[in-house]
Amino acid sequence: TMSQPATSDAGWDIVVADLIEGNSRLRKEVEALEGQLAGFEDVERGGVALQSLVDEINRGHGTVNFIAVDAEGNVASGVSTSGLALKYPGRVGDSPIIGAGNYADNRYGAATCTGYGEMAIQAATAHSVVLYMKMGLLLEEAGAEAMHDLRHLDLPLRGMMNLIAVDKEARHWGASTSPGRTYLYMTAEMDEPVVAKRVHIPLAAPKGCSR
Numbered sequence: 001t002m003s004q005p006a007t008s009d010a011g012w013d014i015v016v017a018d019l020i021e022g023n024s025r026l027r028k029e030v031e032a033l034e035g036q037l038a039g040f041e042d043v044e045r046g047g048v049a050l051q052s053l054v055d056e057i058n059r060g061h062g063t064v065n066f067i068a069v070d071a072e073g074n075v076a077s078g079v080s081t082s083g084l085a086l087k088y089p090g091r092v093g094d095s096p097i098i099g100a101g102n103y104a105d106n107r108y109g110a111a112t113c114t115g116y117g118e119m120a121i122q123a124a125t126a127h128s129v130v131l132y133m134k135m136g137l138l139l140e141e142a143g144a145e146a147m148h149d150l151r152h153l154d155l156p157l158r159g160m161m162n163l164i165a166v167d168k169e170a171r172h173w174g175a176s177t178s179p180g181r182t183y184l185y186m187t188a189e190m191d192e193p194v195v196a197k198r199v200h201i202p203l204a205a206p207k208g209c210s211r
Contacts, residue, residue: 013073016172017184017193018065018114018164032166041042063095065102067142069170071188077102077110077126093117108133109167111143116159116178123149129165139167140199147175147201174198 064080079102081095094101094117101117103126104110111129113120120126124147132142143165150161164174164183174183176198186193 002195005182013069013071014166014172014185014187015069015169015193016067016164016166016174017186018063018174019164061100063114065114065164066162067104067112067166067172069166073106073168073170075104075106075166075168076111077104077112079112091210094120094125097121099124101126103127103130105130105134107168109139109165111146111163113161113163115161116157118155119150119153119158119161122153125150125161125163129163133155139165139171139173143173143175144199144201147177148205150177151203151205160199161203172196175201175204177201202203 014161066076066078068076068078070076079095081093085190094113097148100121102110108130111126113125123146128146128149129142132145133139137145144162147161147163150158160176160178162174162176162178162181162183164172166172172185174181174196177200179200181200182195183198184193185196
């Protein structure tokens with residue numbers, strides 16, 4: 001899914017990426033699932049779906065996000081989908097929904113999300129980041145505000161959310177509801193991408209905080 005693709009021939013200036021970061025988390029889930037699978041006496045019946053999920057994860061899955069800014073300031077955002085097995089029939093994730101999983105506007109910047117798609121859809125997380133920048137917030141403030149919005153969603157299950165964003169000056173920033181997460185960035189002058197730390201913004205608000 002691509003939002004606001006850059007169409008000039010000016011060459012890119014910076015690329016920010018969230019590359020299959022979910023795999024490390026999914027590997028831990030595989031261990032737990034395999035433990036559950038061992039408890040099924042009849043794998044052909046009770047464990048076949050679980051085995052399918054384990055096999056799918058072992059083949060490697062994860063959402064891949066990119067934001068690119070070219071030398072003329074055109075902004076593009078691209079998002080894949082995880083392709084993980086056993087999704088609910090008819091479910092549409094946030095990746096193909098412009099404004100949920102990704103959004104780009106040359107005037108202000110761009111944002112992309114990975115994680116629990118239902119959260120990004122309800123809060124229009126990617127669009128919210130860009131909107132908050134339009135309202136005058138700095139990149140870091142806009143991203144944090146969009147992450148804070150997730151705390152007020154009415155969902156039976158709230159999962160993880162990762163976010164990367166750039167502003168109109170091509171400054172980049174990343175956040176996650178899980179500690180220790182990273183993302184990559186690379187400018188036209190660099191030979192190799194650099195790993196950057198995300199800001200940890202937990203879903204549970206600190207005591208005394210209403211946001």
